[in-house]
Amino acid sequence: MRQSSKSVHEVTVNGRRRESVVPPNMLLIDYLREELRLTGTKTGCDGGECGACTVLVDGKPMLSCITLVSKVNGKEVETVESLSENGRLSSLQRMFHEKLGTQCGFCTPGVIMASEALLRKNANPSDEEIRKALEGNLCRCTGYVKILESVKAVAEAGAAR
Amino acid sequence: MELLPEFEIRQPKTAEEAVALGAEADARYIGGGTDFVPNLRRGLETPSTVVDLSEVSEMQQIEETENGLKIGASVSLQQLISNELVIKQYALLAQAAETIAGTTHRQSATVGGNLCLDTRCQFYNQSEWWRKSNNYCLKYRGDICHVAPQGDICRAAYSGDLAPAMMVYGAKVELVSAAGKRVIDLKDMYQEDGANYLLLNPGELLVAVIIERLDGYNTEYRKVRVRGGVDFPLVGVAVAAKSNAGKLEDIRIALTGTNSRPVFVEGAEESFGKPVDEETIKALVKLVRVQSKPMRSTFTPGSYRSKVVVNVARRLINQLL
């Protein structure tokens, strides 16, 4: 079998600059979970369909299961682990806890990162805007209403960053 | 899902460099990778080199031309739907782009990737073991088509949403290969063969799409799908129509999801100059009925999609004229 040549990738992950020697066929999700042991980001469908693996790349939401790590070379990646401050949940995370926007929790890291991307651009989104931003995030538990309420609660509290 | 095969990745900075790399045997281009990487993961692609187009800045521009726009193939769908000119003057295009996949996909998905989107079929977009246990099929590695076993051609459905929209704006595409540059009509980039739907030469790169402004037209894109978001079209219909003093001046109808290529409905010009009445509309709807050929390539039956495409087209024509 052909051997892919490994090369150095410089990626900033959650504020920390990393230099990693990885093969070109490595996916971002595997880089995060297997190389960096950042297991907050989840693999759901493993094929671009469910949004569980959503992370931010230069502030934009991206599906890490269908992103080659070379695509984020020189860029800034943020995962759900980046949100808490000094061990305390961010306001967005806290609202998901308080308003029951999370149940089994498997979709939650992806939903939260997609919501985070929305709230940074738009601190006071309408229901329609929230639905649109989260259209690619599937959840088997909450029925989505509680997710919507959690995001709205952050906006209403004026606590969006 | 499968482990990814081994390949090299290249990130050229210019279209010229990209074409030089794309000329290598088994090299493949990727834009956002939102179609290519899932296919790679399903064992449907085995590239030697992946040429990632995301660093080619000359392909990321939307420029105004004398009578329209030139849209670089690496423009993301999000960039397209946020562009003021597109929003104001090419509403149908923005409408179609907004329906593609989900908000997150659209950040990275590109115009070029959408136009070159692989055809889809319930027997093809499956895991390796699933396809293997069905003895594969004509499109990849097998020798019969499970959709039309008597035939010798793949009937997988072309399902990109941008192509019909671009077509009603008279789209042309700029293609570059080691042999040079050519500009052709977008509709001539496709053919009715699900396994060889693109008429691109090996290593040919789609660099830009050139569309013309439509002044005084009523336009609309309508997409029918199972879910309201993150779903390919069962059928998509784009219509731009113009009438004057009760007479049909121009109508352009294009379809997706129905055939192995996006269909620009031919023959409408026979109705130009005729009064906008039932007879004219019937003639136009008939063109759609005859030229659309949905097959059993999706979970919804072809017969259902045939009815849907005709009814959606009829409604749109009535509404826009």
Ligand SMILES: Cc1cc2nc3c(=O)[nH]c(=O)nc-3n(C[C@H](O)[C@H](O)[C@H](O)COP(=O)(O)OP(=O)(O)OC[C@H]3O[C@@H](n4cnc5c(N)ncnc54)[C@H](O)[C@@H]3O)c2cc1C
């Ligand atoms: C869950 C899900 C839902 C989706 N829903 C839709 C939908 O509703 N409608 C829809 O249209 N699509 C849909 N898609 C498919 C895909 O996301 C989009 O079509 C997207 O626009 C593809 O663009 P890309 O840049 O990611 O393509 P890529 O995956 O990068 O490329 C696609 C193909 O085009 C080729 N290519 C790319 N750029 C060029 C170029 N410049 N020159 C020559 N060849 C090129 C590649 O080699 C590849 O074969 C969906 C995908 C997923 C995963």
Ligand code: SF4
């Ligand atoms: S239409 Fe036939 S040949 Fe084409 S992908 Fe489907 S089963 Fe395979």
Ligand code: FES
């Ligand atoms: S795991 Fe990435 S979209 Fe489902």
Ligand code: FES
């Ligand atoms: S909380 Fe269980 S999948 Fe969303």
